[in-house]
Amino acid sequence: MLSSTLSRPSVKHLISTCRDPQTLAQIHALVILTGSLSHPQSPGRLIAAYARLGDIAAAQSVFKTTSSHNVSTWNSLIIAQSRYNSPAEVLRLYHLMLSDGRVRPDSSTFTVALKACAQLSDLKTAEEIKTHAFGSGYKHDVFVCSSLLNLYAKCGKMDEAMKLFDEMPMKDLVSWTTMIMGFVNVGRPLEAIGIYRKMRAESMEGDEVVMVGLIQACAAMGDVRMGRSIHGHMIRRCMRMDVVAETSLVDMYAKNGSLELAHLAFERMHCKNVVSWSALISGYAQNGLASDALQMLVRMQECGLQPDSVALVSALLACSQIGFLKLGKTIHGYIEKRLEFDQILGTAVIDMYSKCGCLSSARSLFDRVGLRDSISWNAMIASYGAHGHGKEALSIFLEMSETGLEPDHATFASLLSAFSHSGLVEEGRYWFHLMLQKFGIEPAEKHYACMVDLLARAGHVKEAHELIKSMVIKPGIAVWVALLSGCHKHKTLELGEYVAGKVLELNPDDLGIHALVSNVFAAGKRWDKVGEVRKAMKKMGMRKVPGYSLVEVNGKLHAFLVEDKTHPQHEKIMEMLERLDYEMRKMGYIPKTEFVFHELEEDVKERMLCNHSERLAIAFGLLNTSPGTRIVIIKNLRVCLDCHVATKYISKIVNREIVVRDVKRFHHFKDGVCSCGDYW
C-alpha cells in the first residue's frame, strides 16, 4: 500500500525526465511490475516519453497494447505523429479517434489536427474540424484559433484569417505572429508591418519569432534601413539570437544587395547551419557575385557540412553566370549520387548546361527528369531560344501544352523571345495573337519588346511601330530601343530619328543605348544631335562598362578584360591573333570599325578590335587546348559586328566550333558560319 502511493509520483517524474530510450524501457518495465500501468495517465505518459525520445515505434506499440484509451493516450500518439512530420497520419488517427466514439477530442487534438491540415493545405478537412471544434465549445480557444489562422495563411486566404483574427476575444503572441507571417508569406509585407504596429499599440511585445517575420517583410520590401533598425532592436532588447533569426538577417541583407552586411552578420552568428550558409551563397549568386558564392560553397564543405539542394541550386546559378561547366558537371554528379532530383534542382541543372553552352546535355537531362512543372518547361523553351533554335522551342511549347500544363506570361516571353532570336516572324505573329485570344494572357512590356524586336529586325519596321501604337500599356524603353535598332539596321532614318527622340525622353542610363541613338543620328547626318547626345553622356558621367570574356580551359576559368596586356601569355596571344588576322585578310576579311565609338585613326581602331576581350579569350583557348576542342566564351556585352565576322573566319581557319554567349544569346560558330545566321 505504502510503496504504491510513494512510487506513483516518482514514476511520473522518472518518465518525464528520462533522457534515453534504454532507461525509459527499464522505467516502462517498472511501471508494468508495480501495476502503475493501470493508472489512467500512465500509458499516455509513456507514449509521449517514447515519442519525445524519437522512438515512434515504441510509442505506437504502447498505444496498441493499451486496453482502454483516453484523451491522453490518443493525444500523445497524435502529437507524436505531428512531431514526426506525418500530417496524413495525424488526420488518420484523428478520424480513428472520432469513430472510436468513446473519447472526445479536446483543444490539443483539434489544434494538432488543424496543423496537419495546414501542412497538407487541406481546407476541406479543416472546415470539418473547425465545425466540430467550435461545436465542442472551443470557438474562443486561442490555440484552436491560431491553428486556424495559420491554416488560412498557408492556403493564401488572408481575408478569412483577418476575419477570424478580428473576432478573437483574446489574442496572444502566437496569434499575432501567425498573422504577421501570413501576410509576409502571401507577399503583403506592408500589411504585416501594419499588424505589428497594432500589436505594439496593444502593448504586446514581439519576440524573436515576430522579428523574423518583420525581417522577412523588410527583405521583401527592399527596406534595408528598417531591417537594420529591427536588427538593432533585437540586440537592445537582448532577444535570443538563434540560428533562424540570424539566418533571416543574413538573408535580408543579402537579398537586397548589402552583401557586406550580410557577410558581417554571417560571421558573427553564434551558430551556423546548412541553411545559413545557403542563404549567403544564394545572396552572392543572386547579386552576380559568382565566385564569392562558389568560395562560400567550398567553405561550407570545409566545415564538414553537406551542401543541400538549396545551396547547390545557388551554386549552379553561379556556375551558369560565369560558364563554369566543369564545376557545374561536378555538382550534377554529386546530385546524382547523393540527392534526389526535384523540379527546382532539375531546372537549375538544365539551366546550367544550357547557359554553359551545352544545349544537348540540357535536353537530355530535361528528358530524364520525370516530374516537370511549368518552370522546367519554360527553362527548356528559353534554352532553345537562346541558342537560336526557335522551331525546337515551339515544339517543346506544344509538347508542354499537350501535358495539360497551362502556359503563362513567362512561357510566352520565352517563346516570343525564341522566335525573335530565330527571325520566325510568321510564328511570332500567330502566337502573339493567340496568347491573348486563346490563352487570355494580356501582353506585357516584355512580350511587346520581343515582338517589336522580331518585326523590326526582319524589316517590318512600320508594322512594329503600329504595334507600339496599339499598346494599351505605356510603351517603355525596351520597346522603343527594339524599334530603334530595327530602324538603324534597315536605315529607316526618318522614323529612326523620331524613335531616337522617344528613347532619349525616357532617360536611358545605358551607354549602349546612347551609342545606338548617336549612330542613328549620325546615319542621318544629324551632327547637331550627335553632339547633343555625346554631351549628355559626358554630363551624366557615363562610362563604358569594360568588356570581359571568360573561357574555361582544362577545367579552370580564365578571364580577359578588353585590351588586357597583363596576361602571362599575352605575347603568345597577340602572335596568334596576328597570324589569324593575316589568314583572315587573305580570305577577304575587312575590319568593320563602325562600332568603335571613338574619334581615332583607322589603324588604331583596327588594333582595338583585335583587343576585344573575346578575341583574346579565343586565342588563349586555341593556344591551350588540343585541336578540335570546342571553345566556349562567356561575354558580358554584346558581340560586336567585327568580332562576329572575325570569329566566323577563325572557326574555319582553325577548324573548331567556337561558342560565344553574349548578353543576349548564343552564337555557335562553325565552319565559317554562325548559328544566328547573322541575325542578332
Added chain:
DNA sequence: ATAGGGTTAG
C-alpha cells in the same frame, strides 16, 4: 498527456 507562430532555391 500536451497543443499553435520562424530560416535558404529554379
